[in-house]
Amino acid sequence: MQPIIEVENLVKKFGPFVANDHLTFNVGQGEIFGFLGANGAGKTTTMRILCGLSSPTSGKVKVAGYDVYTQTENIKRNIGYMSQKFSLYDDLSIAENFQFYGGIYGLSVSKIKERTEELLGRLGFSGEKNRILKDIPLGWKQKLAFSVAVIHHPSIVFLDEPTGGVDPITRRQFWEMIYETANEGITVFVTTHYMDEAEYCQRVSIMADGKIVALDTPGNLKDTYKAATMEDVFLMIAR
Amino acid sequence: MSPSVKVEHLFKSFGNTVALDDITFEVQPGELFGFIGPDGSGKTTLFRILTTLLIPGSGSAEIEGLDVVKDFRKIRDFLGYMPGRFSLYQDLTVEENLKFFAGIFKTTPEANYELVKEIYSQIEPFKNRRAGKLSGGMKQKLALSCALIHKPKVLILDEPTTGVDAVSRREFWEMLARLKKIGITILVSTPYMDEASRCDRVALIQGGKLLSIDAPGKVILGFDQPLWAVKTDNIYNLLTDLRRFEATRTVFLFGQYAHVTMKGKLVSGDPITQYLESKGHKQIEVHKTEPTIEDCFMELMK
Structure with missing residues (x-):
């Protein structure tokens, strides 16, 4: 698989504190990559670097072929980002949110219209596009936020705990959207605290104290640690 | 035995949104009772009514036989509450927060130290650090210590494990199991379904309605389809x-x-x-x- 994220000996320090300690990993194009770790393990620091929001202290990092030290603007144009916290505008309608984000990513008016129709159609939400976002249930908002994050057809979409607090049916529908997106060749880089979701990833890495302590397919990790579930693997090595 | 918490036909609306729709349940003294449901299902609204912070639309709720509207002052004396959002004073230190919460209940950290010892001792090395500078797991331990420092009879915890990693979640539930052993009645909400098995009984809640109230094992027996x-x-x-x-x-x-x-x-x-x-x-x-x-x-x- 052609790597779309290349990380070699990434180090990030804040004063004397080493948040990321010589990370090395690749993520392939169209892969669903789970980025796991305990709170405070250093995941957010890495995510910010990969999104072009923060510079490494040392190491080589390329995202979508661009260098994180010098080409952050190109990186931002080629990625999508969604988290539970950073979401859509509550007082705009669904269509207006799509217009706004499409505009930010520099899509033409006709392209925005085309993508909006396509993405809402897939959600079965075409008839609802003029509804104001605040009247829409949380689970739907998360699905819409995901659609907006891929409106510009990025190379990679970063999902930071996208399913927190979502009901179990919607959580599963969300993962089916992730599969669909990966099938189109978009790389999905996802963090989660739901360990059953770790099983849905093609490969997962587990961070502890700023280091990657495990990186493999869920199946191989379970074999290596002789564990029945990813939750057991996580409990064994995350601390 | 009279119930520790008794709720009958509770309704609450905000404008056109029905947040709680005919909620009835009882929690026995010393029970570890879980509310399991997604965001927006009504868990926080219910807990805000039980903690006397919000007035019911209709119906009644009693804590230890006292009415949440009429007797709210008395109830607050023996209720411990840990809200979903971290709500300690970020610019006070760990120790100052604990002293402050003990002080408003006219007690001292020393008087009830035994109760919080096991949890507080884990953050005591950082007692001079400001609460705002703590990690998520440490904030959670401090919040629980502050909710316990006046030795409550009933402890209400609103999504204490949300956004917390799998290891810390497990530790937190082990702490709750120990508090239960002392006889504290505990009501806890969570969006994580796998935490249900940690409770004596669980109420499944969705859209302001209770779908089921039972011991976790019995809820599972109620699934009558081959899977x-x-x-x-x-x-x-x-x-x-x-x-x-x-x-x-x-x-x-x-x-x-x-x-x-x-x-x-x-x-x-x-x-x-x-x-x-x-x-x-x-x-x-x-x-x-x-x-x-x-x-x-x-x-x-x-």
Whole structure:
């Protein structure tokens, strides 16, 4: 698989504190990559670097072929980002949110219209596009936020705990959207605290104290640690 | 034995939104009682009424026999509350926060130290650090210490494990189990279905309505459909194909498996296997499986 994220000996320090300690990993194009770790393990620091929001202290990092030290603007144009916290505008309608984000990513008016129709159609939400976002249930908002994050057809979409607090049916529908997106060749880089979701990833890495302590397919990790579930693997090595 | 918490036909609306829709339940003294449901299901509204911070629309709620509206001052003396959002003073130190909360209940950290010792001792090395500078796990331990420092009879915890990693979640539930042993009544809400098994009884809540109240094991016994776990080499195609299969009733993703219920009575998994073979799936695995709370929740949501 052609790597779309290349990380070699990434180090990030804040004063004397080493948040990321010589990370090395690749993520392939169209892969669903789970980025796991305990709170405070250093995941957010890495995510910010990969999104072009923060510079490494040392190491080589390329995202979508661009260098994180010098080409952050190109990186931002080629990625999508969604988290539970950073979401859509509550007082705009669904269509207006799509217009706004499409505009930010520099899509033409006709392209925005085309993508909006396509993405809402897939959600079965075409008839609802003029509804104001605040009247829409949380689970739907998360699905819409995901659609907006891929409106510009990025190379990679970063999902930071996208399913927190979502009901179990919607959580599963969300993962089916992730599969669909990966099938189109978009790389999905996802963090989660739901360990059953770790099983849905093609490969997962587990961070502890700023280091990657495990990186493999869920199946191989379970074999290596002789564990029945990813939750057991996580409990064994995350601390 | 009179119940520690008694709620009857409780309703609450905000404008046109019905947040709580005819909620009735009781919690016995010393019980560890869980509310399990997604965001927006009404858990926080219910807890805000029980903690006397919000007035019910209609219906009644009593804590230790006292009414949440009429007797709110008395109730506050013996109630411990840990809100979902971190609400200690960020610019006070760890120690100052604990002293402050003990002070408003006219006690001192020393008087009830035994109760919080096990939890507080883990953050005591950082007692001079400001609360705002603590990590998520440490904030959670401080908040629990502050909610316990006046030795409450009833402890109400609103999503204490949300956004917390799997290791810290497990530790937190172990702490709750120890508090239960001392006889404190505990009401706790969570969006994580797998935490249900840690409770004596659970209420499943969705859209302001209680779907079920029972011991976790009994909730699972209530799942009256045979459940099949199905796996092939391509999970995405598997889900798509199973949904197209007219004999399937429900198809849900579950870790590396799809959990499936069928329309007719099925004695063996062979029809599923044959169908998947006809669709070209490889490495087909079909076996019967035990439902989890999450299977039950999704069944009840329908």
